[in-house]
Amino acid sequence: MKKILLPLLLILAVGMLAAVESEPSEVVGYFKKTINDGGWQAISLPFAYSSLGIGDVIGTQLSESDCIIDINTATSTIYYADFGWFGELESMDYGTAYYINRAIGNGVTDYFLLGKVDPQGFTKTILGNGAFTAFGLNEATEIELTDDLFGTNESDGDVIIDINSAASSTYYSGFGWFGELTQISPTSAYFYNSALGSSDFIWTYEPVRSKTSTSINRVSK
DSSP, X not given: OHHHHXXXXXXXXXXXXXXXXXXXXXXXEEEEEEXXXXXXXXXXXXXXXXXXXXXXXXXXXXXXXXXXXXXXTOOEEEEETTTEEESSOOBOOTTOOEEEEOOTTSOOEEEEEEEEOOOOOEEEEEOOTTXXXXXXXXXXXXXXXXXXXXXXXXXXXXXEEETTTOOEEEEETTTEEEESOOEEOTTXXXXXXXXXXXXXXXXXXXXOOOOOSGGGSEEEO
C-alpha cells in the first residue's frame, strides 16, 4: 500500500502546485494520521469526494479487524483483508464523526485522508437536555469557534469537547464560547454536550472556502 501511496501523494503535491492560482474546488490535498496499536481515534472528513463509500475514502490503508464506527449511530464496518470493508456502515458523510479502532496486535500505522478542497455543507440535529452529539466540519483549515457557528441555537451552559484531546469550551449567554478550545480543526471530531433543560435544534452548516495553500498538507495525530 505504501508503494501505491507515495506516487499518489507526489501526484497530489504536483496538482496542488499547479492549482495555486485556481479556485479552491480545483485543489486537492491530504492529511496524514497516525493511530496506535489497539487505539481509538475520532475523525471527520475534511475534503469532498465523488463517492463516500468506505472503500473510496479509506481504501485498503488499514488492517485485518480494524473497525470504523459512526459515533452517533454506532453503525460500524470491519476490514477483512480477503473481502474489504464489511458491515452495516457502508459510506461516510460530511459533518459526521467517526471512531477508527486499530485492532490489538496490528501495530502503529499511518493512514491518509485525501480529497478535493471543496467544503460541503450539512444539516444535523443537535440533541438537547444534556445529550452528546458528535460532529466535525468539512473544512481543510481551522474554523473559529464563534458565537454564530451554530446560529442562535446555543443555550447557556452548552459545551463543545474535542473527542481526542478533551479540550473544551462552554457557551455563556452574552459572552459566547469561553475555554481552551477556540478553533474547530480539520479531520478532528467533537461532542456538542447540550445543557440540561435545553431543546433539540436543527443545525445547518454553511461552509466557508478553505485556504488554497500547501498548509492543507498536514500531519496530525
